[in-house]
Amino acid sequence: MKFNLLNSIDSPNDLRLVHTEDLKKLAKELRDYIIHVVATKEGHLGASLGVIELSIALHYVYDTPNDLLIWDVGHQAYAHKLLTGRRDQFHTNRQLHGLSGFPNRNESIYDAFGVGHSSTSISAALGMAIASKLEGNVDRQHIAVIGDASIASGMAFEGLNHAGVTDANLLVILNDNAIGIDPSIGSLKQYLTQVKKGTQKQDNIFEALNFNYSGPIDGHNLPLLISELKRLKSIKGPKFLHVITTKGKGLKQAEENQVTYHAPGKFNAKTGELHPKSAVEQAPKFQDVFGHTIVELAKKNKKIIGITPAMPTGSSLKYMMRDIPERAFDVGIAEQHAVTFAAGLATQGFIPFCNIYSTFLQRAYDQVIHDVALQKLAVIFCLDRSGLVGEDGSTHHGVFDIAYLRCIPNLVIFAPRNEIELRNIMFTAQLGIGTPIAIRYPRGRGTLLDCKQPFSEIPIGTSxxxxxxxxxxxxxxxxxxxxxxxxxxxxxxxxxxxxxxxxxxxxxxxxxxxxxxxxxxxxxxxxxxxxxxxxxxxxxxxxxxxxxxxxxxxxxxxxxxxxxxxxxxxxxxxxxxxxxxxxxxxxxx
Structure with a gap:
């Protein structure tokens, strides 16, 4: 496979020497290169395939790294890495001693801000823009690319709310692909869908927040992207560009099955087909033990509610959303809301299982303390991905949960040794223990082929x-x-x-x-x-x-x-x- 154009680019300065008529060919080479590497080395796929043209246009128009480019939801940034001097190391992505799977300030001067969790780009870019203004650097551009459903997070709106009353030289680009890891949910998604279809009759929400709004435009039309970005460079103050992209663009299977191809594991780079799963019977994943167990319990206990912040597939709450949809809620990338939503349900006698990755519960620490533990509300926190999680690295390891939860009064903390123990503590918790409880369990498979045994209550505080x-x-x-x-x-x-x-x-x-x-x-x-x-x-x-x-x-x-x-x-x-x-x-x- 030849990558003639891509192999000539060791920095964005080289990119800017490429004739505009050749950029479409470069986009194809970038897609092919990412597919080729991820097919054998694994990693995130769909998100980066969707922003190939946008990545090219940004580095083509802006003077990076002097102009500051911040990616939100860092698994969008593979093309960005390839265009900023990391092409020859890209095969080490997410491997021990290799490149990080996310932008990392220690890895490159082009990574203006480290990102692993979502919805941080606007706040960070605004801080940088204010810093540039205070230093008299009025020409520096600050660009936040927010996508994969992270615009719906509360922190993103906190950043928009503040930026709208400043004269900061800030451009927010919404990479609107209608999906995060799972399909986006909520009224904002409906609003953006109506905007794309031209049926939205209400005032533009971003203009109402004092942003100069442009779009929506086709995020795969390179000439249009370049033209629009050049125009926006001359406009002062906070700006908002709405870009429509297709997650998985350029690989048929990734476009048609966006959830699976978010991070598909190994697959055939030529055909796009996933490698067949091993025929050897394996122990279940802990997330699936949780997912099937909550369905089993909820069918008998009508008070059980399932909650996840944008991770129904990763947490396996998808099974309850399929079988008992009226009592299973994906609240979007909104961990703080998820916790207090669970607390509200608990006040009314319901039994909420709030299923959050350990590393993401850190984002709702205040709510765990004030809204749950202080009021002694019986929320059941199921902390998936506790402990070391592997290739996602330092932003995703769930190694802090014991330490940050242990100091909170009224909170029980349990760690199951195996899948049977996970089932039994979930059974015990829904019977009612009088306090909130956090159940931490790891990423990956357990050890038991047949863990679906009759439930047994676990006395609290026993070993x-x-x-x-x-x-x-x-x-x-x-x-x-x-x-x-x-x-x-x-x-x-x-x-x-x-x-x-x-x-x-x-x-x-x-x-x-x-x-x-x-x-x-x-x-x-x-x-x-x-x-x-x-x-x-x-x-x-x-x-x-x-x-x-x-x-x-x-x-x-x-x-x-x-x-x-x-x-x-x-x-x-x-x-x-x-x-x-x-x-x-x-x-x-």
């Missing part, structure tokens, strides 16, 4: 002994117990090593801890969360409070942001893999 011992007690939380068990089994003469699955981070099984502290001279805690302020810290606090003098060692994620790689590679890098645990346990033993 399980997995192995008896005499001198060293290893206390683990959640699915990391599997690695711990394998590690202990590899240690010769391990009869003195006991292993406990503590299950509850809060409340701790204090009765068991008293026995452990009285019986074992050495204690090791193991968690797939941050070691500062996490489960191990909770055990240390218990030991200090009760004046025990045990030798305790905490194993967890160190006090640093962990980059991207496979989960296995990242566990190895922080000593949470089996061999790493063998070495640490053996040394302490």
């Amino acid at each position: 399980v002994c997995l192995k008896t011992g005499t001198d060293l007690a290893v206390l683990s939380i959640g699915t990391i117990a599997k690695n711990v068990t394998e590690a202990i089994n590899l240690i010769p003469n391990n009869k003195n090593i006991a292993h406990y699955d503590m299950r509850f981070i809060k409340p701790l099984d204090e009765g068991l801890l008293h026995k452990i502290c009285s019986s074992f001279s050495k204690i090791i805690t193991v968690e797939d969360g941050c070691s500062n302020g996490g489960f191990g810290s909770a055990v240390l606090e218990f030991i200090s409070k009760n004046n025990y003098s045990n030798n305790i060692h905490i194993i967890g994620v160190p006090d640093q942001f962990i980059k991207h790689g496979t989960i296995e590679e990242l566990q190895k890098s922080v000593g949470l893999d089996v061999n790493g645990l063998v070495n640490q346990i053996h040394e302490i033993n």
Whole structure:
């Protein structure tokens, strides 16, 4: 496959030397290159295919990196990376020691702002625009490209609201493709659809916010994009360009099945067909255990409600949305709203399961405290993607949840060891425990082929002994117990090593801890969360409070942001893999 034009571009300066009539050919090469690499290396596909022409036009018209370009929802930015000197490294995208899957300030001067979560671009670009104004740099341009449904987030409107009363040199480009990871929802989507069809009769919402509005225009028409961007450069103050694109543009399957081809895994680059799944029976994904279990419970308990902020496929709430649509809600990219919406339902006696990725719950921390825990409302938080999540890297690892939730009064925190435990704690929580509860579980598959066993209630604050011992007690939380068990089994003469699955981070099984502290001279805690302020810290606090003098060692994620790689590679890098645990346990033993 030849990439003659693309291979001649090592920076946007090279791009600007390309004749305009050749840009269409460059767009095809970019699409083919992204498809070729992602087909074998995996990654996000549809979003970047949809903004090829826009990426070319932006770097063609604007003087990047002097002009500041900020991408919202960073998985749109693959073409941007290829045009800004990272073509030859692109095959390392999302791999250990390779390129980040998202814009990253440490990676390139062309990445003006690091993005992994959504809806941050307008606020960041406005801050940069105000900074340029204060420094007297009146010619610098500031462009925020917001797309994949992130315009509907509250933070995006906070940024628009502020920008509209400034004279900042800011251009907001709405990449309107009517879909995020799943199809967009809500009245704003309906409004934008009407704008595109020319049937919207109300005042333009963006003009009402004091933006100079242009569009909608075809986001795949390069000459039109270039012409419009050049025109907008001369207009002062906040501007808004509405661009219509097709997610997955240029690959038939990606256009027709946008949800699957958002991040399709490996596929045939020539035909676009996905590689067939393994015929070997595999344990279910934790997200699917959640998804099927909530349907099973909701069919018996009419008070159960399912809620997710824009992740029905990723969280598998899609099953409840299919089977019981009147009680399953995708609220869009709006984590704060999701939590307080759940709180409102709880005040009326409903049982809301608020299903949010661990890293995204961070965005609703105030609501967890004030709107749920302070009022002791029985919201059930199901935190998908807890722990190290792999190739999405530092913006997506769910390693902080134990630490940031553990300090909140009235909140129970549970980590299931396996799929059966996840089912049982969901069953227990919907029976009513009198407080909110956070249930954290990892990305990926479990270990049990047949986890759909009859439900069993789990007493709050109880643990399980997995192995008896005499001198060293290893206390683990959640699915990391599997690695711990394998590690202990590899240690010769391990009869003195006991292993406990503590299950509850809060409340701790204090009765068991008293026995452990009285019986074992050495204690090791193991968690797939941050070691500062996490489960191990909770055990240390218990030991200090009760004046025990045990030798305790905490194993967890160190006090640093962990980059991207496979989960296995990242566990190895922080000593949470089996061999790493063998070495640490053996040394302490």
